[in-house]
Amino acid sequence: MGPPGVHRGLPSTSLTLVLPVDEPIDVSWAEGSSRARRWSVVSGLHAAPAAIRHDGHQSGVQLALTPAGARALLGMPAAALGAALLQLDELDPPGATDRQLRHLPEQLHDTADWSDRLRLVQDALVGAMAQRPAARPRSEVAQALSRLASGQSVAAVAAEVGWSRRHLTTQVSAELGLSPKVYQRVARFQTAHQLLLTLARAGRPSLAEVAADTGYADQAHLTREWVELAGCSPARWLREEFPYVQDSPVAGDDDGADGADHPRRAPKTEGH
Known part of the structure; x- marks a missing residue:
């Protein structure tokens, strides 16, 4: 993980399930x-960053769950989790989580070999899903989420699925816990984050290129959204995640006063 510090867990269109090994995760x-220090973490969709404190080393398994995956695995829509950080045994109702899944953290901790650990996780996931009836979002909701994530306007998506904007907002919010507009913002931010990550790994980060390619009006718009959703500007995130990148200068690196609690240098890994 690099030097001890605080890693930003950035918003995305996926729910997160983390199963730490050896030590609980401080999140x-x-x-x-x-x-809290937890032996498992399930988080719903969120429009703000999480903070993961570490001593320079972490091990475990992290899963990204689509909204449909959350229904299949946990038996509940993403909205049921809200903006919560929960352990598997804290999910409500208690029967929402398969027994094998609830005991997975301790089983992982007692298993030394990584091949056995991964097989254990796979078996628990498949077993949990096999015990549930197929439970997917309404087809209109699934269609709406796909269109919203691609950048279509809320009005156009509502018209395509045959709903009013108000009804679309009600249905999407009931499924995700986020409104259509906020989900769109998170989806665009995720696309921008992934592109910036790719460019940074290639040693040529460009905020102008990211803004132009991901639908932001300009660099200033991109930076405002990052401050709002990531708690820092994209230039600050680059310095935290990729301190070795020497791009002179990163376009749009005027951080401004984002008011965030800035973490220490973070690990060189992707935040989700």
């Missing part, structure tokens, strides 16, 4: 709420 929301 909270960026402002410090809901902080």
Whole structure:
């Protein structure tokens, strides 16, 4: 993980399930709420960063769950989790999680070989899903989520699925816990984050290129959204995640006063 510090867990269109091994994960929301050391973490969709504190080393398994995957595995829509950080045994109702899945953290901890650990996780996931009836979002909701994530306007998506904007907002919010507009913002941010990550790994980060390619009006718009959703500007995130990148200068690197609680140098890994 690099030097000890705080890693930003960035918003995305996927729910996150983390199963740490050896040591529990120290995680909270960026402002410090809901902080605890947990042996499993399930988080719903969120429009704000999480903070993962580490001593320079972490091991475990992390899964990204689509909204449909959350229904299949946990038996609940993403909205049921809200903006929560929970352990598997804290899911409500208690019967929502398969027994094998609830005991997976301790089983992982007692298993030394990584091949056996991964096989254990796979068996638990398949077993949990096999015990549930097929439960997918309404086809209109699934269609709407796909269109919203691609950048179509809320009005156009509502017209395509044959709903009013109000009904679309109600249905999407009930499925995700986010409104269509917020989900769109998170989806565009995720695309921008992935592109910036790719460019940074190639040693040529360009905020102008990211803004132009991901639908932001300009660099200033991109930076405002990053400050809002990631808790820092993209230039600051680059310095934290890729301190070795020497791009002179990163376009749009005027951080401004984002008011965020800036973490120490973070690991060179992708945040989700």
